[in-house]
Amino acid sequence: MEELLEMNRKERERLKAIIRLEEGTLSQKVAAEKLSLGLRQLQRLISDYRKNGEKAIISKHRVKKSNNSLSDGLKKDIITTINNKYWDFGPTFAHEKLIEDHGVKVSVSSIRKIMVENNIWISKKVKAKKVHQIRAPRERYGELIQMDSSYHDWFEGRAPECCLIVLIDDATSKIMWLQFVKWESCLLIFVHLIGDSKKVGF
Numbered sequence: 001m002e003e004l005l006e007m008n009r010k011e012r013e014r015l016k017a018i019i020r021l022e023e024g025t026l027s028q029k030v031a032a033e034k035l036s037l038g039l040r041q042l043q044r045l046i047s048d049y050r051k052n053g054e055k056a057i058i059s060k061h062r063v064k065k066s067n068n069s070l071s072d073g074l075k076k077d078i079i080t081t082i083n084n085k086y087w088d089f090g091p092t093f094a095h096e097k098l099i100e101d102h103g104v105k106v107s108v109s110s111i112r113k114i115m116v117e118n119n120i121w122i123s124k125k126v127k128a129k130k131v132h133q134i135r136a137p138r139e140r141y142g143e144l145i146q147m148d149s150s151y152h153d154w155f156e157g158r159a160p161e162c163c164l165i166v167l168i169d170d171a172t173s174k175i176m177w178l179q180f181v182k183w184e185s186c187l188l189i190f191v192h193l194i195g196d197s198k199k200v201g202f
Contacts, residue, residue: 017034078114091112154180
């Protein structure tokens with residue numbers, strides 16, 4: 001049984017133009033410009049239409065299978081092997097294992113296409129982004145203290161590069177304490193919080 005293929009929009013436009021050409025209501029020059037075809041290309045299309053009818057309009061690339069297309073049996077074997085052994089691999093690694101351990105010599109792009117079509121692997125481009133809910137700040141002052149630190153040339157060459165440590169109240173965003181230090185230290189913060197910061201020098 002002959003395979004039936006639906007025309008896409010571009011092909012329907014070509015068919016309409018050729019029918020008008022055959023009826024004599026459209027010139028070849030205008031038709032070629034309208035369809036973005038060269039005059040000789042249009043003439044070959046008209047000749048093919050007269051010999052083969054509407055199927056001449058349908059792109060032969062959609063009718064004819066690619067010489068590089070994989071057989072259904074090989075695709076099935078690849079899917080089974082990946083599902084059984086390499087379901088958590090990416091396409092590149094799965095491709096290497098299929099060649100090394102199973103003698104399946106197909107391209108990485110073919111493996112990637114098979115894995116995507118069968119929901120074995122999802123490209124990073126289409127993976128859903130994680131949604132991080134914005135946390136509401138605490139209700140009371142002092143309930144939660146946030147700490148941040150940053151190494152930088154704070155004194156623009158007038159002193160050695162150092163680290164700025166800052167404590168911020170989560171409820172009010174008020175800076176509770178900040179200090180320049182040689183290096184980041186939790187001990188320094190601990191001493192400050194218990195009220196004995198005088199014992200720790202810069």
